[in-house]
Amino acid sequence: MGTGVEISPREAEVLELVGAHLSNAEIAARLCLSVRTVESHVSSLLRKLRVPDRRALARRAPEAAGAAPSHPAPVLPAPLTSFVGRASERAELTEMIRAHRQVTTVGPGGVGKTRLALAVAGEAVGEYSDGAWFVDLVPVTDPGMIATAVAGAAGLGEQPGRDMTESVVAALADRHALLVLDNCEHVADGVALFLERLLATCPRMTVLATSRARLMVPFERVYPVPPLSLAVDGESDAVALFMERAAAVGWPLDPPLRDQIAAICARLDGMALAIELAAARYPTLGLDGITAALSHPLRMLTGGSRADERHRSVRAALDWSHALLEPADRALLRQVSVFTAPFTAVAAAEVVRFGPGPVGTGTVGTGPVDEDTVDEGTVDEGPVDEGIVADGLARLAEQSLLVVTASPAGTGYRALETIRQYGTERLAEAGELVDARSRHLRWCLAQAVGLTVVRADWRARFDLVADDLRAALAWAAGRPERRADAYELARRLAELTFTRHLTGESQRRYEQAAELAGDPADSASMLRQAAAVAGCRTIGDDMYRLRRAAADAARGSGDSAGAAADLATAATVAFRFSTTFVRLPPREEALALVREARERAGDDPAARAAVALAEAGVLTDAFGAAQGPSENEVPETIARAEHAVGLARRTGDPLAESAALDALIGAQSWAGDTFAAAGTARRRIALLSSLPISPAGTHELVDALAMVTEAGLGAGDVPGARRWARRLAGHPSLAEVGHRATCRLLMVDALAGNVAEVLTGSVRFLDAWRRAGSPALSILRPAAAGVAMIHGLRDDRRARREWQEVLGRLGTPPEGTYGYGAVFDALLLLHRGRAPEALERMAPEAGQVWKWVTWIWHHWYVALRTEAAVLAGSPGARDRLAEARTVVAGNPVAGAIVERAGALLDGDREALLATADAFDAAGCRYQSARTMVLAGGPHAERGEAVLTGLGFAPMAPARSR
CATH class of the missing domain: 3.40.50.300 (P-loop containing nucleotide triphosphate hydrolases)
Incomplete structure (x- = not known):
């Protein structure tokens, strides 16, 4: 690579994919590695190549051309036999x-x-x-x-x-x-x-x-695609294929036999599959035996679909091959045709039907029963003999009727599709199709049940049987007598695909289970699960639709309380997750749902708790109003939220209590009670952390992690906020959506001044965001603004413009103007010594823009506005300082910023330096270094050195008016 360092082939592969701007999750999927392993390789490459961040690492990727392929390794199956002719x-x-x-x-x-x-x-x-x-x-x-x-x-x-x-x-x-x-x-x-x-x-x-x-x-x-060429004079691809395959099984043919071989190939219509099957039998039949076998009446099927001209030539070859099998192997071939995916001998033994030998022979059952040797009514279910099945599968594989595949569960077998379809038709002709499908369905149900016990290898086990589960479900769903089994399989497949992070399929399977349910109560339950999965997918419209459908099903089952809870929850979804909707329902519609829910709830605790939660949002104008309730409505909002929490707690349902606590967090944030909001957010995490994996639990936990991160940051707990943000970024349900996974972590690192972390995380964020189609999600805006600020602090104007363009595509709502936008802009302006401009950027008093500076921005806004006033020489700086101390009391970061402003106003260097220690303890290295620079003298030199080491440009002297 010209780097002077040794890079392994696997590291070279990872480096090339980093250069292609793939996320760690995408690299892991491409190379069949764990995300943790990819992270280890990336860290090793950063160290070996001595580059500071992922962006720089991506720029080094072209140098890997000499150590890794110039193109990604093609994901094409490796043929086990040579390709002949054509x-x-x-x-x-x-x-x-x-x-x-x-x-x-x-x-x-x-x-x-x-x-x-x-x-x-x-x-x-x-x-x-x-x-x-x-x-x-x-x-x-x-x-x-x-x-x-x-x-x-x-x-x-x-x-x-x-x-x-x-x-x-x-x-x-x-x-x-x-x-x-x-x-x-x-x-x-x-x-x-x-x-x-x-x-x-x-x-x-x-x-x-x-x-x-x-x-x-x-x-x-x-x-x-034409058949293989059959020319006798000159070259013939069909003859070449036959001779090559015959030689491969140890029986090379002499050239004088080419005419006879060509005749056989002509009778097989030049079909490659038929020719290969014929060549495989050459060692035992010879050319004359094969020629005779082609005259066997079974080579042509008649009647019904068997006369379909599209399949006649292939069907003739398969009939001929089928005629050469022993009766037990014929039965085995048709019965294993129910498997869609590769299967093992153990699985086949559970699905294949065994019975006694032909009537009157006195033999014991030695294999699957064949319709040619046993009369109808003489077959009984017999013992399963895995050894006999394995032997039969091996014989079918030798005849090229089954392909041997590698499988973590053992030797696997797979029928080519044309052969599998042929076997299925034979199964129907034998009158065994329904029985075989039913046994396959029972096997699939057993596999699904076994997979619910999560083991280390469960994902691989699921992937091996997933297509069979889907095929069995498709068959059972169309048969009224199998409706109960179809419902059970749909329900379990929905659970499994959710755990496998196939959330789109999981939602569809839950909805399918709801359609198959014989009891409206079961249907309602499945629709609620589907709504929760839709929540994990951030599709508010589906959450709303499915909860209303669940209410309809609950009404049909006579469950008035359940219907009330569903109606109230649908209304709650409309305000709680309003940013995830394409079409937000009218507020009047939500109010109607709440009214009906209240009428139906009766004395049921869960229904009353759901109604109270809806009232805490819908009835206080939070629904449909991004700015939240008016200032006069805040006490009522808090009272309603606390009432909802109390009712939810009495139900004993952690998820209901978590949802109510979320409403309380919002109410506390509107009231400006930052520390109460942070405490309530931590209560949510404590409730949810030990719950088993479920759609509703996952949805609540991801939301709770986001809220506790923001609440912690608002209270000045930067280390705690970063811990929660890292947990959120690493949540498996967000593995493929790096922009959503990392947005809170980027926000925390930007406010803390963690340059390296921001640069690395922003690459993942931007790649994932673009791959997702650049969605304009409001939750992404603070992260983009924070990254833009960091590039401004580094004086990287090109990168800052790039991120300002991203921010522009995400939109700039009022909270961007007065909330995070004002905070990030003020931090940059103060770094550049432009205190008067920072003060103008934050001109409104916090009370004037309280709707936009509550939550995480309130204390930051107050503190930075105070410092800007002091550095700008504002006449009212001292009064502002006293007021700010009261507002941010208890916040270690905002409090330190205010105390630093006071020390600067008083010219108290000792007090000023004390704030540097406070910033270090609070996990804000940038603010600590900034304090040293503001202290002047030798302290300033040390501060500038720290800023340079962190990756920041030098601070400019403060300029007053």
Whole structure:
């Protein structure tokens, strides 16, 4: 790398992805590492390359060209066998994907579409700076899960406020990559909709799809994949493939046999799958045996769907292969076709039906029962013999009817989709489909139950069975007699996907469970869970809709109190989480919900507590009014909130009490009672920290961590605020949304003057924000203003302009003018010695703008305004000083700023230096160094040295009017 230091291959990979501006979570997903491991590599690189921050590290990434690939390693399956022939097809298809952004290879199953697409992708991947991803859509049974499958292959996650499709499209907007979508035919409509979104938004993405039929979208370019060439005179790809595969199993063929081989290939219609199956049987049948087998009547199916011309040639090859199997293996092949994803012998043994041998033979059950050897009515359920199943699976794998896969649970097996579909049809013909599906459903339910016991490897275990759970649910949901099982599986899948941080799917599964529930009370419960997940996704509209739907379900079950609680909660959502709505309901609508809730609540404690909480917000004008209640309404707001807390506490529900405490925190902040708000915020954390993982609990905890961070900062507890902010930034539910995860931590570090932390965190913030589509979320504004201030203190004008542009895109509401905006601007102006301008920036008295300077900004505003008045030589500085001491009493940081202003006014150097110690104890290194500079003399030199070491530009002398 030309750096003179030794960097490991893994570090080089991490460095390259840092240079591509990926977050640690995205790097972890791309390289299959934990986020903690990625953080360790980044720290090591910072140390080895002697750079101060992540931005500088990203600039060093191009130097890694000699130590790491110039492009990301393509995420393409490694073929286990050689690719034979198709030179002209490869050349033609390669030119097509260069000229067109979406190409679909079409042809019947078994013609070789996937292998051709992989060969072309493998050769073309170097032309795409971001590499290539391969997505096998075989396990996808729901058209709505296309984006989830693509996200899994590309290492992407769902972003709050967006569904998975929107998240993937946003993440790939600037990528230059090739996406291979394999086996699209069974979800063609879903693929078409996904591609329309993807290609319209991601101008540098190219898609190569394989399907049995065209996707029928206007921008599609179709490439029909022909059978392998069958020419006898000259070269033949079909013959070459047969000979290569026969040689691979230890039976090379002599050239004189080419004509006979060509005849066999012609009878197989040049279908690659059929040719490979025939070659695999050559050692035991020979060419004459294969030729004879092609005349077997089972090579052609007749009647119903079996006469479908699209499948006839492949079906003929599969029928022929099926005819060569032993009866027990035939039964095994069709019964394991119920598995969508790779499965183990243990799983197959639980699903496959065993029974006695043929009637009259006197044999004991030795394998799955075959319809050709046992009459209807003679089959009984028998013991499960895992050894017999494993032996049978091995034989099917040897016949290329199953693919052996690596699995953490042991040796895995997978049927190619055409073979799996063939087995399913055979299962139906045998009259075993419903029974086999039912056993598979029971197995899936057992797997789902087992996964609820969280172990270290549970994520990998879930991923192995997730597609089977989804497929079983899709089947059961369509059968009225399986409705109860479908409900149970939907409920458990909703829980599992939430824990797996697939929150979009979790919400859909909870809503599906609500539809499947036989009891309206269960439906209401599922809708409440769905609403909580929507809260975790910051989708207020869905929270509101689902809570109202839960109220309807509760009414249907005769649960008047439950309906009251849901109605009140819907109204509460509308004011408590108003910033997460696209369309905020009218206040009159919320008031109507509260009135109905009050009428229905009766004496039920939970319902009364929910109603009281709604009244604490909706009835005091907090709903729909960003500035909060009027000054005269504050006492009433506090009284209503305290009443809500009391009622919630009596219910014994920590989540209800936490929500009521949140209302009390807001009321205390409007009253200017900073320390009470901080104490109440800590009470919320104590209530929630030990609760088990759940959608509602997670939503409350994330909100509580944000509030306790801000409340702590407002009370001057900078170390405590940073601890809470770090916990929030590391919460797993926010792993893929770095802008939301880090915004409070950036705010804390900016006020504390932690330059290195701000520079590192701001890179993650900005990357994640842009990947999310640059949402204008109000919670992000203070962080952006703080980062802009830090760059101003460093005198980095370019970076400051960049962040001021970000802040402009986020908007500047009144709290930006009089709250955090005034505080951050004053800090910068004071550093630059422009005290009169700082005083003008904070001209209004705190009482005049109390709605905007309450919460975390009140004490900071008062303290900085006092210091600006002293340094500017304001005539009323001493009176202002006395008033400020009363306001900020008990706040270690704001109090120290006020005392520093007093020392400066009195010319008391000893008192001034004492405030430096107070700032150090409070975790504010910048303010400590600033105090030293203000003290003058040798103290100023030491202060300037500290400022330089922290990364700040020199302070300018204070200029009075």
